[in-house]
Amino acid sequence: MKHILVTGGAGMIGSNLVKRLVQEGQGEVRVADNLWRGKREYLGDETGKPVIDMETNFFKVDLRNPEACRQAVEGVVEVYHLADVVAGIGYVFKHQTEVFHDNLVIDSNMLKAAAEAGVARFVYVGTACSYPKDKQYGAEAPPLTEDDVLPAYPESGYGWSKLMGELQTELYGRETNMQTGVLRFHNVYGHPTDFSPERSQVIPSLIAKAIMYPEYKFDVWGSGSQGRSFVYVDDIVDSLLLMMEKGLGKGTIQIGTDYCTTVREIAEAIIKISGKKIEISYDLSKPEGDKGRCGDSSKAENILGWKKKIDLEEGIRRTYAWISEKIRYTS
Numbered sequence: 001m002k003h004i005l006v007t008g009g010a011g012m013i014g015s016n017l018v019k020r021l022v023q024e025g026q027g028e029v030r031v032a033d034n035l036w037r038g039k040r041e042y043l044g045d046e047t048g049k050p051v052i053d054m055e056t057n058f059f060k061v062d063l064r065n066p067e068a069c070r071q072a073v074e075g076v077v078e079v080y081h082l083a084d085v086v087a088g089i090g091y092v093f094k095h096q097t098e099v100f101h102d103n104l105v106i107d108s109n110m111l112k113a114a115a116e117a118g119v120a121r122f123v124y125v126g127t128a129c130s131y132p133k134d135k136q137y138g139a140e141a142p143p144l145t146e147d148d149v150l151p152a153y154p155e156s157g158y159g160w161s162k163l164m165g166e167l168q169t170e171l172y173g174r175e176t177n178m179q180t181g182v183l184r185f186h187n188v189y190g191h192p193t194d195f196s197p198e199r200s201q202v203i204p205s206l207i208a209k210a211i212m213y214p215e216y217k218f219d220v221w222g223s224g225s226q227g228r229s230f231v232y233v234d235d236i237v238d239s240l241l242l243m244m245e246k247g248l249g250k251g252t253i254q255i256g257t258d259y260c261t262t263v264r265e266i267a268e269a270i271i272k273i274s275g276k277k278i279e280i281s282y283d284l285s286k287p288e289g290d291k292g293r294c295g296d297s298s299k300a301e302n303i304l305g306w307k308k309k310i311d312l313e314e315g316i317r318r319t320y321a322w323i324s325e326k327i328r329y330t331s
Contacts, residue, residue: 002027005076007063007110008083010038012193013125016237017080018043022051024241032059032072032083037199042192063106069113078121079114080240081107084165086127086158087199089221089289096157103161111168115176123243124169126184128229128256128293129159136291139227143258143296146184146251155289166252179248183239186256186295190233190315191322203230203316206267207323210274219281220267222288227260229294232315235308242304250303256295257308263288269313273320 004021008014009031015038021029029052031043040058043050052058061068063083073079085102086092092099107124114122131144133155154160166182173180187201195204202221209218239255247253264280271278300306310318 002077003030003075004028004078004080005030005032005072006080006082007032007072008038009033010035010040010042011082012042012190012233013188013236014038014082015042015192016190016233017082017240019045019051020237020241027077028057030057030059030072030076032061032063032068034062035060037087037194039192063109064102066109066113069109070117073113073117073119076114076117076119078244079110079119080123080125080244081110082125083110084162087194088201088205089287091199092156092158093287100157100161103158104164107165107168111172115172115178119178121244121248122169122172122178122180123240123248124165124180124182126166126182126252127159127162128184128186128254128295129156130154130163130166130184131159131293136293138292139225139260139262141227141260141292141294143294144254145296146254146299173249181243181248181250182252183243184252184254185236186229186231186254186293188231188233188236189319191319193319193323195323195326202228202263203266203319204323206270207316207320208327210270210276210278211320211324211327213274213276213278217281218267218271218278219283220263221283221286222263223284224264224267224280224282225262226288227262227292227294229256229259230261230266230312230315231255231257231308232310235310238309239300239304239306242306246304253300253303254295254297255300255306256297258294258296260292260294261312266316269316270320273317
């Protein structure tokens with residue numbers, strides 16, 4: 001049975017990927033995660049029982065340490081490299097030097113360790129934050145293609161660091177025996193997820209505020225006019241599995257939608273699901289990030305056979321139910 005490593009495997013995307021890999025019997029799955037945002041319990045099934053052997057196949061490690069990376073990839077055939085330093089826009093823009101540095105180190109360490117260990121296949125996860133800020137045209141933005149990432153001019157240190165990770169992955173694919181592939185994700189949401197005010201991203205943050213309203217204000221960072229391409233986590237897991245099967249050596253493939261949904265529309269959808277009469281307030285003193293971006297998914301469709309299955313309202317409804325249960329349980 002082949003060994004598969006998922007870095008960042010205790011996070012939202014990673015834990016869902018691990019469960020699918022185990023469910024489909026694709027191999028013996030290992031997880032490397034420092035538990036900064038991920039949690040051990042995210043790797044549990046419906047009864048709470050871990051889906052992997054936590055004693056032998058869970059590595060609580062800091063991937064900025066080269067030895068930790070070498071330990072994690074020993075004997076591994078396939079790597080899904082999801083681990084990075086990221087959070088909501090408040091954190092990302094306040095810690096740009098740290099985020100840029102740490103992501104460069106993590107990616108460099110993992111790629112080097114994987115190549116030296118003889119890993120056969122390596123999938124790297126990039127981000128739509130790597131697109132140039134002068135191509136963020138707001139909610140009416142035309143769909144970006146993979147090539148629109150150049151000439152490079154990301155808005156944040158996070159976007160720059162992930163673009164460098166894409167380049168490193170492609171170089172290793174050219175110069176070693178390791179087959180590599182790059183997926184560039186637009187805004188991913190779903191559960192399990194961090195919904196804390198400090199580090200959560202827009203959908204879980206607003207859901208938590210709606211659940212706790214009126215005790216907490218339902219404030220939206222920025223004008224609410226900024227647009228994003230939102231993809232539910234189950235569709236993201238589909239793309240990861242398809243990438244490992246069909247997409248290696250085929251260049252960067254982005255996963256997104258060809259239309260923008262504004263943060264205002266997200267807020268209104270959450271209010272509708274909540275069933276409450278909630279007044280939206282807009283905090284213009286806070287960063288709102290990129291004005292707007294969405295992605296042409298034709299390459300993903302043509303090469304991977306990927307298509308989005310979960311619509312936005314259904315995805316938000318599932319996420320709302322999960323966060324609501326967590327807040328009720330802990331309150």
